[in-house]
């Protein structure tokens with residue numbers, strides 16, 4: 688699998704890609720990011736593996752929850768930083784959220 692800049696179609700090496708958050712293409716300097724599903728898949732996959740891992744070790748009930756919560760962030764960051772070399776993410780342009788999050792209807 689290869690990751691290309693969606694703006695200029697330049698091939699990006701895994702070391703040039705941030706798997707979470709936006710970053711600039713080193714060639715066209717456009718803001719791009721990994722697809723949103725990539726980080727979510729890694730998060731849920733990491734969570735599932737951690738639950739199984741601690742379950743096999745004999746953790747149950749609240750001890751299982753505490754162990755998974757403590758291990759989740761460092762393991763998720765490690766997996767995010769290393770998995771991109773094995774399975775690079777699809778890249779997409781970063782589009783800023785321009786919604787104003789207004790509540791209520793128009794004034795009359």
Ligand SMILES: [Zn+2]
Pocket residue numbers: 692693694695696697712713714715716717
């Ligand atoms: Zn580019």
